[in-house]
Amino acid sequence: MDRVSSDGDRARFETLVLPYLADAYTLAGWLAGNRSDAEDIVQEGCLRAFQGFGAFANGNPRAWLLAIVRNTACSWLGKNRSSDLVLVDDLVAVEQKQAARCGNRGSVTPETELIAKADASKLQAAITELPLAFREALVLRDVQGLDYREIAEVTRVPVGTVMSRLSRARQKLVSAIATDER
């Protein structure tokens, strides 16, 4: 009976998955950069999730939903703003230079003060300017509080990659805020 199973699916979907709508919306907002696109992405992502809900067994529903919404956002961004999708490989050279510079910082860090003083719009601008791969790792961890394993599941990369992207993302953010102030 299609009807019975799909109504049961819906109830289960609403109990397990819909509580994470706010998380999905937050992630989509940071990936898309504005609220109305985020709403469209979340709606489409939720429909995809509902369609594929039969295949969801007993994993982590939050990470599962976020993975689908992230994919939806990526294909949406690919369609609408392909320039945002900078490949991570392109960034490696830049990264290495920055990492070398990071190593030279002293123990007294005016950066911490600058960070503390930075207002929401400045911080938001700096996060928005991070390349997608770094931005999503940072948002999932520092805004949304996922652990590394969950982030790895959402972004489909190994935990080691999550770890390095996250530290890079934070370092980029710190230097963006600090450079801005000087």
Add this chain to the structure above:
Amino acid sequence: MTVSNVLLVHAYLDGELNAAQALEIERQIAVDPTLAAERARVEALRTAIQDHFPREPAPPNLVRRIEAAISARQATRRLDTASHPSWRALAASVVLTAFLASSSTWLLLTPGSTETVADVVVANHLRALMATQPIDIASSERHTVKPWFNGRIPQAPRVVDLSRQEFPLLGGRIDVIGRVPVPTLVYQRRKHLISLSAVPSGTFANMASVPRAIAGYNIVSWTDGDTVYWAVSDVAASDLDTFVKDFRSAS
């Protein structure tokens, strides 16, 4: 300071290290000022992010939109599996032409057609909810809404003012059921909308049993003279019953 030590500082602050690893990196931080500085930056950044971007609930209209979209998907799926023609097929004029050519009766959707009419009525309601405007004519004034229909369809529906019963009129739209354009009035109950379609009786096969709800949307259907009414809404069933009672008793 090595790159991997920097990563470990981040992992440590993120609570990703086991006790032994954590002790080891704490020891390193204590002796390496660059690691201590890294820790200070990460902590400052995390505090700033948490202060400026607290977790927010999803906007209520988004929640409603998604629930409506899922219901619409379910209704479509149901129609696709339950009977042909599906409502999408109904919308295709090619099929409609074939219908006109092959059938001698207006009564058909299919055997068991009541359910299909109910499904189409719910699907119409859902589509309207998802549109930017659930109505084609927005007016709380029944003397504006009724004439609007007069110019467009053969029979304008009965429009009553239920604002005192707390069902203000929002306006109206024209839905299509099968190949029949039908007037639909939209009333409001708090934040919820009620779609009320008025179908000339005899347009579709008799309703043996009307489902009380489809995909979480309550349905009430009744016949009044030569009109069959269909009320659909996500308000509580008791509220919808009250609405129907008020509508029927209003002059």
